[in-house]
Amino acid sequence: MNQEANRGYTGIMAPMVTPFTEDEELDEAALRRHTNFLIEAGVHMLFPVCTTGEAWTLTREERTRVCEVVVEEASGRVPVLAGTGALTTRTTVDLTRDAQDCGVDGVIVITPYYLAAPTDEESYRHYVTVASATSLPVFPYNHPIQSGLSMSPDLVARLAEVDNIVGMKDGRELALTMEFIRRTPPSFVVWQGPDNLAFPGLVIGCAGAIPAVANLAPTLCVELYQAFLSGDWQRARDAQEKVSLLRNALLLGTFPAALKEAMRMTGMPVGTARRPAGALSTENRHRLHQVLEAVGVL
Amino acid sequence: MNVAHRGIVVPMVTPLDDVGKLDEGALRWLTNHLIDRGMHVLFPAGSTGEGWSLSRQERKRVFEIVVDEVRGRVPVFAGTGAITTRETVYLTAMAEDCGVDAAVVITPFYIAPSDDELYEHYAVLAGATKLPIYPYNNPHRTGVNLSPGLVSRLARIDNLAGIKDSSRDIALTMEFIRRSPDDFKVFVGPDNLMFPGLAVGCNGAVPAFANLAPGIAARVYNDFQDGDWGGAIAAQHQLSQLRATLSLGTFPAMVKEAMALAGMPMGPARAPVGGLTGDSRRKLQEVLEAVGVL
Numbered sequence: 001m002n003q004e005a006n007r008g009y010t011g012i013m014a015p016m017v018t019p020f021t022e023d024e025e026l027d028e029a030a031l032r033r034h035t036n037f038l039i040e041a042g043v044h045m046l047f048p049v050c051t052t053g054e055a056w057t058l059t060r061e062e063r064t065r066v067c068e069v070v071v072e073e074a075s076g077r078v079p080v081l082a083g084t085g086a087l088t089t090r091t092t093v094d095l096t097r098d099a100q101d102c103g104v105d106g107v108i109v110i111t112p113y114y115l116a117a118p119t120d121e122e123s124y125r126h127y128v129t130v131a132s133a134t135s136l137p138v139f140p141y142n143h144p145i146q147s148g149l150s151m152s153p154d155l156v157a158r159l160a161e162v163d164n165i166v167g168m169k170d171g172r173e174l175a176l177t178m179e180f181i182r183r184t185p186p187s188f189v190v191w192q193g194p195d196n197l198a199f200p201g202l203v204i205g206c207a208g209a210i211p212a213v214a215n216l217a218p219t220l221c222v223e224l225y226q227a228f229l230s231g232d233w234q235r236a237r238d239a240q241e242k243v244s245l246l247r248n249a250l251l252l253g254t255f256p257a258a259l260k261e262a263m264r265m266t267g268m269p270v271g272t273a274r275r276p277a278g279a280l281s282t283e284n285r286h287r288l289h290q291v292l293e294a295v296g297v298l
Numbered sequence: 299m300n301v302a303h304r305g306i307v308v309p310m311v312t313p314l315d316d317v318g319k320l321d322e323g324a325l326r327w328l329t330n331h332l333i334d335r336g337m338h339v340l341f342p343a344g345s346t347g348e349g350w351s352l353s354r355q356e357r358k359r360v361f362e363i364v365v366d367e368v369r370g371r372v373p374v375f376a377g378t379g380a381i382t383t384r385e386t387v388y389l390t391a392m393a394e395d396c397g398v399d400a401a402v403v404i405t406p407f408y409i410a411p412s413d414d415e416l417y418e419h420y421a422v423l424a425g426a427t428k429l430p431i432y433p434y435n436n437p438h439r440t441g442v443n444l445s446p447g448l449v450s451r452l453a454r455i456d457n458l459a460g461i462k463d464s465s466r467d468i469a470l471t472m473e474f475i476r477r478s479p480d481d482f483k484v485f486v487g488p489d490n491l492m493f494p495g496l497a498v499g500c501n502g503a504v505p506a507f508a509n510l511a512p513g514i515a516a517r518v519y520n521d522f523q524d525g526d527w528g529g530a531i532a533a534q535h536q537l538s539q540l541r542a543t544l545s546l547g548t549f550p551a552m553v554k555e556a557m558a559l560a561g562m563p564m565g566p567a568r569a570p571v572g573g574l575t576g577d578s579r580r581k582l583q584e585v586l587e588a589v590g591v592l
């Protein structure tokens with residue numbers, strides 16, 4: 001399975017929240033704390049400037065600063081992969097070069113979303129252009145529910161032939177993930193995105209998982225991965241159940257407001273989500289608290 | 299005799315002759331063929347069996363023949379779902395009289411009942427029969443998706459034995475497993491999710507292409523049981539390639555065409571479902587050759 005071939009990009013990747021101060025400014029001290037917290041808890045890769053990190057709210061300068069801080073604080077202990085996807089090829093290239101200058105180890109590039117619904121051929125040119133503009137490994141990111149666009153197995157098979165397109169992040173539809181794995185060389189890295197598919201993804205041959213819950217409960221996610229690796233599927237499924245319960249609770253607010261609230265409850269304050277995402281209702285805060293207790297995070 | 303409700307549940311095609319009548323001889327042959335190939339449960343008159351196209355009398359005849367031919371060797375699950383509660387109760391009672399072992403009951407389709415109405419539908423049905431009942435969730439075909447909350451309520455009914463889930467959403471399947479008691483059986487629907495379904499704790503799977511290639515489905519299941527996950531995944535990839543031929547025509551025409559190509563003629567699907575075009579048939583043949591069925 002891929003676990004052997006893809007050493008270096010395997011395991012749990014934390015899609016990092018972006019800590020903000022009370023006036024919605026980047027909280028660099030909290031970001032440094034969080035970087036260390038995740039590494040010490042054993043996560044295998046860090047992924048700043050992602051969906052969980054409210055990337056769409058960050059200015060170009062803020063994205064750069066987040067990457068700089070995380071790279072500096074990680075100081076080579078784990079790979080740092082930065083999100084650099086944007087609506088246009090031009091902006092994606094700019095953000096990718098910014099990230100490369102910050103010293104990240106690779107970039108994760110979501111398909112163009114919202115306005116653009118490119119054809120397979122346009123998507124292919126998009127990624128080839130980005131890949132040729134950087135020496136970094138490039139990981140396309142397929143997230144049809146958020147982007148409204150799903151990559152086809154044919155497109156992924158073609159992209160896998162590009163030198164520095166070395167893997168991808170997929171989300172949601174497991175049968176499609178299997179098809180991506182089948183149609184690409186064993187060295188091509190496929191990560192599964194959604195928290196509640198971490199274990200099934202590993203089982204079908206994904207190299208790793210990218211659970212948002214890793215911000216809150218990194219040791220639980222690492223436990224899931226280690227249990228899977230050791231062949232103890234029952235223990236992995238038990239950990240998956242807890243991860244899924246936490247993930248369901250994150251839907252109690254506009255993403256990622258509930259995650260940030262949960263982190264406040266567990267003593268790792270990272271501020272609130274940027275508006276228009278608002279605070280949780282009192283009732284939902286109570287329910288969130290109950291789930292954290294039930295799962296044993298509190 | 300194997301009476302456990304687990305393993306590979308084959309949703310049997312319904313063989314038709316040239317004039318579109320039930321081909322009883324072919325149905326008897328298929329029944330024995332699948333049992334001989336190690337399939338664990340037979341499931342006539344499901345979606346693959348074009349259950350929606352069968353008259354009451356035809357459905358009854360299908361159940362009679364399969365039960366008669368099985369002679370207790372494996373459990374028989376009967377497809378008895380309909381749009382109304384009344385018709386569903388009728389078809390289920392009919393199946394019970396034929397001696398089947400359980401009923402697989404698709405949610406009402408076309409209409410869009412509320413959770414409470416769906417609960418009432420299955421509760422009334424379960425109260426009207428002694429058979430174990432397996433609700434069948436197939437939102438892409440029916441427009442109705444069973445919620446984890448509803449399924450956990452249904453699981454408390456005595457003879458509500460489990461569920462068949464063809465949602466294609468393994469995260470939802472896992473929720474069904476998590477929110478129901480251990481003895482509540484969960485079967486995963488589409489061919490291309492058989493291995494992941496088993497891995498997350500399903501009791502079995504319902505692959506349409508087990509009609510054509512019971513050996514491939516058996517490898518997924520048996521290798522999984524033996525802990526040979528590499529073998530199970532390799533067989534799963536073959537099964538998934540077969541499943542991908544659904545794009546070549548209207549279901550289940552490609553299943554029947556594939557069986558004809560493999561020397562097991564089952565006749566055409568009932569109109570309006572038509573045969574495959576020449577081009578599609580060639581592509582189907584290529585896939586069958588690639589996975590070694592031909």
